[in-house]
Amino acid sequence: EPVEEMKKKAGEKAVEYIEDGMTLGLGSGSTVYWTIKKIGNLVQQGMNVKGIPTSLRTQRWAKEFGIPLTNFSDVELLDVTIDGADEFTSQLDLLKGGGGSLVREKMVAEASSKVIIVVDKAKKVETLGKRPVPVEVIPFGWERTAKKIRRIHGIPQLRKISESDIFISDNGNYIFDCEFNSITNPEYLHKQLKSMCGVVETGLFINMADIILIGEEAHVSHIR
Numbered sequence: 295e296p297v298e299e300m301k302k303k304a305g306e307k308a309v310e311y312i313e314d315g316m317t318l319g320l321g322s323g324s325t326v327y328w329t330i331k332k333i334g335n336l337v338q339q340g341m342n343v344k345g346i347p348t349s350l351r352t353q354r355w356a357k358e359f360g361i362p363l364t365n366f367s368d369v370e371l372l373d374v375t376i377d378g379a380d381e382f383t384s385q386l387d388l389l390k391g392g393g394g395s396l397v398r399e400k401m402v403a404e405a406s407s408k409v410i411i412v413v414d415k416a417k418k419v420e421t422l423g424k425r426p427v428p429v430e431v432i433p434f435g436w437e438r439t440a441k442k443i444r445r446i447h448g449i450p451q452l453r454k455i456s457e458s459d460i461f462i463s464d465n466g467n468y469i470f471d472c473e474f475n476s477i478t479n480p481e482y483l484h485k486q487l488k489s490m491c492g493v494v495e496t497g498l499f500i501n502m503a504d505i506i507l508i509g510e511e512a513h514v515s516h517i518r
């Protein structure tokens with residue numbers, strides 16, 4: 295499976311940025327899975343790190359691989375966060391949230407000295423927003439929040455796990471996947487969405503990544 299190979303290469307490459315004694319942000323998704331698995335190997339070999347997981351799924355992986363966990367009561371600033379993305383640009387802007395973990399991912403990323411993103415090359419875009427923008431909203435008044443998103447020319451689609459079951463985030467909220475025609479200014483769109491009562495967070499991660507590791511056929515390239 296060539297794409298899985300590219301994800302694995304990029305994911306494993308990220309551990310080069312981890313040093314003994316660091317506190318880590320542990321991202322979510324199938325690419326950073328390989329990073330978490332490799333960190334587990336290093337912990338077995340005696341490396342001393344602690345991590346804050348960005349989803350219950352990542353928390354389960356960390357426990358499975360023996361990575362000690364910590365939290366924001368014990369740690370104020372994280373040394374390095376490693377996470378995935380759904381889209382990235384040459385400006386290092388990201389679209390995230392495909393896995394529904396965007397709120398904790400953004401909280402952990404902004405608490406980190408360095409943010410490393412691991413992707414396969416298919417995630418590269420000229421401008422963000424080929425895919426819908428995930429927006430986490432509180433369930434109360436979601437109909438009104440949807441209307442406000444339509445007013446700024448978005449098409450909000452309530453994320454579901456089946457015909458009858460609405461997706462519920464780890465924080466107990468709903469997610470709208472919002473189609474926007476072309477996003478000329480992602481930072482401005484992010485601010486418009488964040489100003490709406492009912493919106494918790496958006497999947498627009500602007501100016502947050504320090505390094506993007508890109509899995510290709512035979513190697514891992516990077517932009518910083």
Ligand code: DER
Nearest residue numbers: 323324325378390391392393
């Ligand atoms: O939800 C996210 O932002 C995750 O990082 C995820 O979407 C990354 O996707 P992946 O499973 O292709 O790594």
